[in-house]
Amino acid sequence: MKIAVIGCGYLGAVHAAAMASLGYETIGVDVDEAKIERLRRGEPPFFEPGLPELLRAGVDAGTLRFTTDVAEAAGSDVVFVAVGTPQRAGSDAADLTYVDAAVESLLPHLAAGTLVAGKSTVPVGTAQRLADLIAPTGATLAWNPEFLREGFAVEDTLAPDRLVYGVADGDDAAVAALDAVYARILERGTDRLVVNYATAELVKVSANAFLATKISFINAMAELSESVGADVTQLADAIGLDARIGRRFLNAGLGFGGGCLPKDIRAFQARADELGHGETLGFLREVDRINLRRRDRMVALIERELERVGGDRVAMLGLAFKPNSDDVRDSPALDVSRRLQEGGRVVRAYDPEARETALRVVPGLEIVTSVADAVCGADVLALGTEWQEFRDLDPAALAGITDARVVVDGRNALDAAAWSAAGFRVIGLGRPEVAAA
Ligand SMILES: NC(=O)C1=CN([C@@H]2O[C@H](COP(=O)(O)OP(=O)(O)OC[C@H]3O[C@@H](n4cnc5c(N)ncnc54)[C@H](O)[C@@H]3O)[C@@H](O)[C@H]2O)C=CC1
Numbered sequence: 001m002k003i004a005v006i007g008c009g010y011l012g013a014v015h016a017a018a019m020a021s022l023g024y025e026t027i028g029v030d031v032d033e034a035k036i037e038r039l040r041r042g043e044p045p046f047f048e049p050g051l052p053e054l055l056r057a058g059v060d061a062g063t064l065r066f067t068t069d070v071a072e073a074a075g076s077d078v079v080f081v082a083v084g085t086p087q088r089a090g091s092d093a094a095d096l097t098y099v100d101a102a103v104e105s106l107l108p109h110l111a112a113g114t115l116v117a118g119k120s121t122v123p124v125g126t127a128q129r130l131a132d133l134i135a136p137t138g139a140t141l142a143w144n145p146e147f148l149r150e151g152f153a154v155e156d157t158l159a160p161d162r163l164v165y166g167v168a169d170g171d172d173a174a175v176a177a178l179d180a181v182y183a184r185i186l187e188r189g190t191d192r193l194v195v196n197y198a199t200a201e202l203v204k205v206s207a208n209a210f211l212a213t214k215i216s217f218i219n220a221m222a223e224l225s226e227s228v229g230a231d232v233t234q235l236a237d238a239i240g241l242d243a244r245i246g247r248r249f250l251n252a253g254l255g256f257g258g259g260c261l262p263k264d265i266r267a268f269q270a271r272a273d274e275l276g277h278g279e280t281l282g283f284l285r286e287v288d289r290i291n292l293r294r295r296d297r298m299v300a301l302i303e304r305e306l307e308r309v310g311g312d313r314v315a316m317l318g319l320a321f322k323p324n325s326d327d328v329r330d331s332p333a334l335d336v337s338r339r340l341q342e343g344g345r346v347v348r349a350y351d352p353e354a355r356e357t358a359l360r361v362v363p364g365l366e367i368v369t370s371v372a373d374a375v376c377g378a379d380v381l382a383l384g385t386e387w388q389e390f391r392d393l394d395p396a397a398l399a400g401i402t403d404a405r406v407v408v409d410g411r412n413a414l415d416a417a418a419w420s421a422a423g424f425r426v427i428g429l430g431r432p433e434v435a436a437a
């Protein structure tokens, strides 16, 4: 089987490498020359655990190739479309120009027997419009949304919780083609749901909306906890023990960021507005507002502590939007750092992987190459991303290299008792302050 993947960003590069690892002759296509050049050498253009090995294996075996020439997708059995659908400038809606351009560029290279499978996250109604566009070529369309998490992208792609196929009414050939692609995954008993286009599109955005709502729910509880002296982490443990609720995605803190949840809930709301259902999904605006207020709270707490000690130097640990990723798209940690810096504070940041990506977004930020460099000379320490490296820090050793005696834990990830025993005041989000012992 021959597979093409159009768009080799976070999703497409992982998908292409995964397809090659399943034994298919795979070609990855992207308009970004520099990205394709790196991928050709078997180097991922971003940090993702497990991806370097998968890419190199495919490239070395010759089963995985990369090109900027979309014509090389011709003759593929399945062409996955994995280009970006970012937030449109000046609006909450999704920018579909990349999806539209990718499908337009494919049209001359499609023929009967080819299945175009959309993987990008799109507003409901997009798949039908694209299916109509490609129909004259004889190719058909399926919408096969992706649920992978960055940091776990390889395992989520090769061992997903479920596969969803959105197909045109009665298009058994599309189902058969996708079943063939995913045969080795389905063999393991993975759930696979065959639905219509609109359902497939909605499954994707509603899953992300649900996850975002769960995070904002616990962050709303964090806001309340701060007023009444409750501890949101204990609250999350207690409600999470109810199997109907579950503990996952109840980590209160700086809130959600990244290239997906924030823009997806906004695009979903914008699409609902267009469809006359603005009120139905109105709660997503509140989810967004609660989320952004956590960043305000973090900035305010750091400012308060700087004032208290009469200093202006902050050590920010973490810049990526989450651990195990170098992605800083809409990163809460980077946003807080930028705002502190714009407010005249001196920020020294450290992140194990997101140095280059963060510098591209906030060029003036001082980003050092170790925790020690970040905390040395700081007045206040702050945790923005809960990398394991930060969880594993020895606070007693840190106390020997910094004069700071307060840490604002934006992810409620540090062992407050150990930090307090080492002489730090620990301020979490939604938790009572833990005094220095
Ligand atoms: N990043 C993630 O973890 C996940 C992303 N998604 C969805 O997948 C889609 C892609 O997301 P990312 O990979 O994060 O975006 P990205 O921005 O990292 O990658 C998009 C890629 O598409 C390329 N591209 C743009 N126009 C093109 C064209 N006409 N032809 C060929 N390539 C073109 C860009 O150069 C870029 O490399 C989005 O809809 C996103 O919501 C879904 C699940 C997970």
Ligand SMILES: O=C(O)[C@H]1O[C@H](OP(=O)(O)OP(=O)(O)OC[C@H]2O[C@@H](n3ccc(=O)[nH]c3=O)[C@H](O)[C@@H]2O)[C@H](O)[C@@H](O)[C@@H]1O
Pocket: 121, 146, 147, 148, 149, 150, 151, 208, 211, 215, 248, 249, 250, 251, 252, 253, 254, 255, 256, 257, 258, 259, 260, 261, 321, 322
């Ligand atoms: O559509 C997408 O692109 C993807 O979006 C999310 O994946 P991802 O953005 O990689 O990361 P998550 O693990 O969902 O985390 C998102 C944000 O929420 C934050 N978060 C997560 C969990 C939690 O309890 N609290 C919390 O603040 C994280 O720090 C991070 O900033 C979804 O989890 C994936 O299923 C989906 O495929």
